[in-house]
Amino acid sequence: MRIKDKTVYQNLGSCGFGGASNVGCVDVLDGKVARIRPLHFGDTYTPDELNAWSYEVRGKTFTPGSKTLLPPIALAYKKRAYSPNRVPYPLKRVDWNPKGDRNPQNRGISGYERISWDEATQIIAEELVRIHDTYGNRAILVQGEGHGETKVISGAHGCSTLLLDQIGPETDEYTVQARQPDSWEGWYWGAKHVWGCESHGQQNPQDNVVWDISKNCDALLFWGADPETTPWGWGGLQPSRLCFWFTEIGVKQIHVAPDVNYTNACHADRWIPVLPNTDAALQLAIAYVWITEGLYQKDYVATHVEGFDWFEYYVLGNEDGIPKTPAWAAEKCGVPSYRIKAFARYWGTHLVSIAHCNGGGYIRSCFAHEPARLEAYLLGMQGLGRPGVNQLKFIEWDLQDLYPVPPSTVSPSLYASYHGWKMHAPKYFFPKTMTPKAITNPPVSWYGHVLCSMNRTDQFLGFEYPGDGPRIHMIWSDTPCWETCWNGGNDYQEAVRDESIEFYLVQHPWMENDTLMSDIILPISTIFELKDIASDIYSGQWNMIVYEEQAIEPIGESKGDYAAVGEVAKKLEQFGGIYEGIYEKYTKGRSFEDDLRIAYENSSIPLDEYPYQKFLDQKFLLFPTEENWKDRKVGFQPFFEDPIANPLKTPSGKLEFYSLGLAENFPDDKVRGPVAHWIEEADGHEERISSKRAEKYPHLLVSNHPRWRVHAQHDDIPWTREIATCKVKGPDGYLYEPIWVHPTDAEKYGLKDGDIAELFNERGGVLGGVRVTERIMPTVLYQDHGARTDILKYGRQGLDRGGANNLICPTATSSKNAAGEVTNGFLVGIRKIDIDQIARQYPEAFARDYHPQIGLVASARIIEGE
């Protein structure tokens, strides 16, 4: 019996940006993907060859494993390739006529007709020339920076910029929606100003932090962290294995969050429920206990901290007359004062580190910079950097030299052949959080390039759009998930339906989310249909470089992103002048084979030791653990030992409880002031249960990174959709996005398991399926973010059947001077829905093609064609 014809190796990570992960074996049989399975690299490499690392602690041993640790979304990924929601061929919106009426108001409503690649690229080329000649290319908004399949040569996001760079007169003559932190806002906009950690803002350095926790910690706090979910898309299950390890060696795991996330569910020793985004109150009360009871490292604070007296002054109530006592905090955060005291005393007398993935609820809420800074303060008060006191990051290992587990000798970079936007500081841009406003209501102003790779001082630079340039008239997106991933998707819908947007081009594999509002859609291949190279540096085992052969033929008429943009380049040639020879310029005259070799040879891999031919023959190469990894000092240990010799990247070189940079640059900012505070309401946010708005919308919504998706990716996999935590089957057979409701609240609203309910506020509503559960604390509601939209009514006060709650999250940024997104911990109401009544109200939407297992399908939107 043939069980496969061939095996190819591919990374099935969902990060994008060239950061590969989740390398698996793809078995192909009869031209189709037969199975996806872990790669047993232990069959190719001996532990000696890998210089295998291990921890031997407290009489137990941890080893990294000898196969890749794939998550379920990687193992099920073939369903995305064969999804009936794939874009089958180039499509044009039926009532968008570039020579006549463009009907922008019908975006999202009108259907699509099949056109050929030749027709599609001709239209695109003509539109590009027209936009260039009429407004200049700064009128083009490039959306080419989001997560997605991790490709390099075959086309990462932002291939469009490689082409636009050739039109000139210089490079970067177009407008970019700058890619911001989309999961670590508070660290970036807040914590950096305390400890200077570049560039993401969580603790950096991370060297040997896991080993240190294993050896020294009594407890590890998970402050909203969910290593059983968040790292799945770009790291797999090593974080999960570490949680079991911590249990095995007796490191107590304490979860502080409103919900029982998937790590809490199977690893926690203790759960302390806290109301969403009230962590700052809890943190201040802990500081109060430590200060009043002398439970902090006073000597350390004296030598390592700048401005502790300012903080102490505030905590004790000298500034505003309100001591930040446990009783004060209990009222805000829902944790009883006796528990706050006990928790603070335990922490103050034990060795405790804190674990995060990227976010956790508070890090993506309004004023996220405050709890993030307070966390750095608390770690500082316990002697940050001393054995057992660090902040662990469970994700993106090796990126930016973060090595919480031992590093490999080589960390290959494939940027020499990276076909995508390289995340450099853009010339013309606005923050992604301001895209709707920039389109419909310019000018807008903000601080910083806002890119996640920028350093602290960049946040002090002021910018404005459009300045002397044109407004946006064309959108070119390979990242069509703004609606369901960013801040206030209903506003985004209003923006792209504005008549100023003359042309909206999307290239994407699937008919989903923003794609459904575009004018031309180009079909893009999944990773199985392409050949490429990948560098997996996130696994927490050993770094690996992979030659990704093509597994299957392209589905439909799809092409890779790089090839698709190449087709547009070819069409531009007919216009001559600046377009002459543009295809050659775009490709630099390089073939795939050229790009593959160039990528490898410039990746920092020592070629004498790992010749190119060996890579081609073996298809994957692992790089051994660094010699002497145990000699790397732990995290902040150097700073702990000698803060003068090893200063932080803050103005004072110390932990700045009083942030000098903020004090100097934003002297009037009361929301992100020099010292972190509890902020009740400000800068457009009234998202407290004590807010006036709470009379109408009384519940705080937890909207974590999704369990069964990576942001907007993977929502059409039937094998996850049938899992009870993924979807709830409504009485109408439709699979709704779950809403967790505590039994006491369910009773109050007459809701039972399986009911359909609406989450709503003044920005609109989204539907969901009720799960009555003890996994959420009373009065709080929970629904994952990133569900695929199924819009019943577009725009402000709109309604979505898919449960994409980013549509109704706040549109204001973290605070006035911090342009982060606020997508978690906001107020909603909930009501039971009679779905028959909704069906009568929106008959056309309810008549759309729908696959009972997969959900929305491409045929729902294609009204002509075959």
Next chain:
Amino acid sequence: MMSKVFLIDLNKCNGCYNCQIVCKDEHCGTSWLPYTAEQPETGQFWMRLVEKTRGQVPWVRVSYTPTLCAHCAEAACIAAGRGAVYRRDDGLIIIDPETAKGNKALVDSCPLGAIFYNDELDVAQKCTGCAHLLDNGWDVPRCVDACAHDAILYKEEAEFGELLSKAEFLKPVADLGPKTYYLNLPKRFAAGTAVDFAADEVLIGATVALKNADGVVATQITDDLGDFKFDQVASDTYTVVISAEGYIPTKAVADLTERDLSLGDLGLIRA
């Protein structure tokens, strides 16, 4: 005759559903005749991860139990199969996809609910132990291969040694000689916190006794957060008695017959 068995340790299961999903990856849309016809896209769970949320705020835990055909020594399905269900030399039980056609009684014959009916193909189906892979070079089925935690193992009975002596079986098939052994099947827990509400303090170091009709089953001392948790105790009705020096002991009934219990914050009053 070789006799390989599954050993499933629930303390190693993180609930990722890899086992359930790779089973579908192997069998949905692909037939492996003569071992088995293809599995429908959804609705059948030859490997099912049974998920149960236990307890109440703030003591909540989710237990996950990978559940599959137990390939029982005294399998009811073999009798119900009227010759169409057979045992291989390695112990795996196979429903022959040709001769079993039309026999819906097979579904009800399994006390574990591990047999499913494919209406379209008119045949009963279940886990084959990935026999088609084992016969073609694989050592273990897909669910075992995909588990990052070795929570599911498939080996010769003898290779497990002592481990099997601590193992249990799932109740519905316990008497049928199942080849699926389990470690750490969930029992019951009761947890709570001792508090002096008047002083606004938790009580650390209080003695907590768990009693049933026979007397004290277990005792604990409340920890630094004033907490106690009796885990993996038998399903029963208990009384929890908390005593601390200088306080009047307090009692709470913990009926664990049907469910796990958070007893919440239990107040003690000074004597």
